[in-house]
Amino acid sequence: MKNTGETHTRTERRDAAENRQRILAAALKLFEQNGVEQVSMNQIAIEAQIGSGTLYRRYRNKSELCLDLIKDNIDLLFEDIEAYLKQHQTDAPSRRLREVLSLFIRYREKKLQLLTGVEQAASTIGTQSRTQSPVFNDLHEIIVKLLNEMTASEQPKSSSVFKADMLLMALKSDSYVFQRDVRGYSPESFLDQLCLTFFPVK
Numbered sequence: 271m272k273n274t275g276e277t278h279t280r281t282e283r284r285d286a287a288e289n290r291q292r293i294l295a296a297a298l299k300l301f302e303q304n305g306v307e308q309v310s311m312n313q314i315a316i317e318a319q320i321g322s323g324t325l326y327r328r329y330r331n332k333s334e335l336c337l338d339l340i341k342d343n344i345d346l347l348f349e350d351i352e353a354y355l356k357q358h359q360t361d362a363p364s365r366r367l368r369e370v371l372s373l374f375i376r377y378r379e380k381k382l383q384l385l386t387g388v389e390q391a392a393s394t395i396g397t398q399s400r401t402q403s404p405v406f407n408d409l410h411e412i413i414v415k416l417l418n419e420m421t422a423s424e425q426p427k428s429s430s431v432f433k434a435d436m437l438l439m440a441l442k443s444d445s446y447v448f449q450r451d452v453r454g455y456s457p458e459s460f461l462d463q464l465c466l467t468f469f470p471v472k
Contacts, residue, residue: 286328290338292318293325297335306336306387336387337404344405347377351412363419364469370412371441371464375457378446386443409441410434420469437468 296317300309311332315325329335337344351370358366378385388405417430439445441464449455455463 289318289320289324290328292320293328293335294339297332298339301336301383301387306332306383332387333389336384340381340384340388343377343381347373348408355412363416364465367413367416367420367469368461368465370409370416371437372461374409374441375446375461378441378443379457382443382447389443406438410438413437417469433468437464440464440467 293314297309297314300313300317309332311325311329312322314335315322318325329338351373354369354373355366358369385405413434414430417428417433421428421430446460449460449463450457
């Protein structure tokens with residue numbers, strides 16, 4: 271005799287997986303058509319043909335939804351960063367940090383809309399939101415480590431945590447888009463300015 275409880279659990283898991291795919295497909299379609307900021311959670315639920323309660327049980331806000339949409343890409347980004355750092359351990363820390371920032375800026379160019387969506391929680395969650403983003407948490411840790419190496423070998427002692435915070439603020443979507451679209455910096459020249467402002471490259 272079949273275990274009805276086990277069958278029910280499998281059905282629930284299948285339904286949950288199907289709902290997730292419908293939500294992600296609907297969100298991606300709407301984001302590409304209208305931009306992340308213009309799309310509401312209610313519109314996503316309607317497009318996915320599910321109840322809003324089902325949507326909110328899986329995603330509390332658009333930030334979490336955007337993060338799920340780019341999770342695989344983010345994993346690949348950090349794999350590339352780790353591989354680069356491992357292969358260039360003997361390079362000056364300032365050179366390694368420049369390349370880490372370059373990899374992230376190139377990634378931001380490709381996934382600008384969705385990364386903006388990940389950051390949008392800042393306006394609704396409060397001042398702690400930046401530290402709650404796994405993207406910026408992981409990047410912050412890498413930057414601090416490289417800045418600490420620099421402090422020991424290339425520049426006067428300073429607060430690496432504070433400098434990393436400021437660097438990440440400059441890399442946020444609103445700051446990056448302003449510098450690119452209003453100030454006219456290309457991604458490459460934006461990177462040059464970051465390096466000149468925050469650390470010497472030798």
